[in-house]
Amino acid sequence: MNNTWNKIIYKLWAPVYDLVFNSTLFLQARKTVFKNAPIPPGSRILFVGVGTGADLQLLTQEDSTVTAIDISPDMLQQAKKKYGDSQLITFMEMDAQHMNFSDESFDIVIANLVVSVVPDPMLCMKEIIRVTRKEGHILIFDKFGPDDKKLSIRKKIIRPFVSILGTDIGRSFAEMVAPHLETVKQQENAPVLFNGMYRKILLQKVK
Ligand SMILES: C[S@@+](CC[C@H](N)C(=O)[O-])C[C@H]1O[C@@H](n2cnc3c(N)ncnc32)[C@H](O)[C@@H]1O
Numbered sequence: 001m002n003n004t005w006n007k008i009i010y011k012l013w014a015p016v017y018d019l020v021f022n023s024t025l026f027l028q029a030r031k032t033v034f035k036n037a038p039i040p041p042g043s044r045i046l047f048v049g050v051g052t053g054a055d056l057q058l059l060t061q062e063d064s065t066v067t068a069i070d071i072s073p074d075m076l077q078q079a080k081k082k083y084g085d086s087q088l089i090t091f092m093e094m095d096a097q098h099m100n101f102s103d104e105s106f107d108i109v110i111a112n113l114v115v116s117v118v119p120d121p122m123l124c125m126k127e128i129i130r131v132t133r134k135e136g137h138i139l140i141f142d143k144f145g146p147d148d149k150k151l152s153i154r155k156k157i158i159r160p161f162v163s164i165l166g167t168d169i170g171r172s173f174a175e176m177v178a179p180h181l182e183t184v185k186q187q188e189n190a191p192v193l194f195n196g197m198y199r200k201i202l203l204q205k206v207k
Contacts, residue, residue: 003071003095008061010072012059014052017078021055021113030112033058033141033200034058039108046129051112053079056089059135067106069094095122102170104133112141114193115176119147124177129205138184138203141192143167147174173201184207188206 010017026065034055039045043064048134052075057097059066066089070076080191083089094100096111096118109132111124113192118124132138145151151159151170159170188202 001117001168006117006119006166007074008036009164012073013166014072014074014078017052017075025193028183029060029141029198030055033112033139034190037108037137037139038137039064040204043107044105046101046109046131048092048099048109048111048124049111049117050079051075051113053083055110055112056083062088064088065094067101069096069099070096070183073188095158097127099127099131101131102135103130105108107133107136108137108139110139112139113167115140115173116142116144116171117166118196121176122179125180129180132205134205134207136205137187138205139203140173140201140203141198142173142201143169143194143198144173145170147172150196167199171197177203 019024039061041061041063043061045064045066045068048069050070053068058089068079069087069092071093073093094199096114097120109128111128112171115121115124128138159168162169183205183207184203187204188200190200192200
């Protein structure tokens with residue numbers, strides 16, 4: 001997976017993405033993920049890989065400042081169509097692996113269905129943590145391989161084919177967070193969808 005391919009594949013996904021990932025099962029899962037999310041009034045929120053903005057509808061804090069980045073202009077365009085009039089959302093075309101923000105710029109960083117998509121999830125995670133303020137939170141909803149056992153043969157076989165469609169079904173969250181265990185505390189790691197393949201993860205930056 002690389003950024004050029006992601007731009008191509010998400011150009012194709014853009015017009016139909018919401019039909020799959022913003023309806024029924026996924027919409028319900030998103031609501032679960034946002035339930036009790038630590039987003040007090042006035043928060044500076046960053047959405048990483050915001051896509052078509054499916055999560056933006058779940059924000060209830062009207063006085064928050066929202067920045068939303070994505071590498072795909074076509075996905076961003078869909079989000080802008082829905083939320084472009086809002087003065088409180090700034091959309092930016094940006095690579096989540098090299099963010100153009102100062103350290104500790106945000107109170108909460110929300111990265112849903114994106115660390116399974118970026119070419120280098122380790123780099124993306126490092127950036128997410130860098131731009132989160134101390135005591136701030138990181139909210140992740142994504143699919144991960146199991147932490148305690150190997151990927152099944154079936155998943156190993158279909159993994160390369162699914163990655164052509166723009167996502168990786170075999171990444172390990174434990175591996176992604178391992179270099180940062182002194183910097184972030186895991187507050188939640190809960191199954192959300194498909195027998196725990198999709199998980200809600202809440203981290204707090206402690207230093
Ligand atoms: C599966 S979609 C998820 C979109 C949205 N977060 C959601 O929950 O529906 C993955 C998104 O990540 C974006 N993306 C892929 N590589 C990226 C990168 N290097 N930097 C920023 N966004 C990227 C894609 O363009 C796409 O919009």
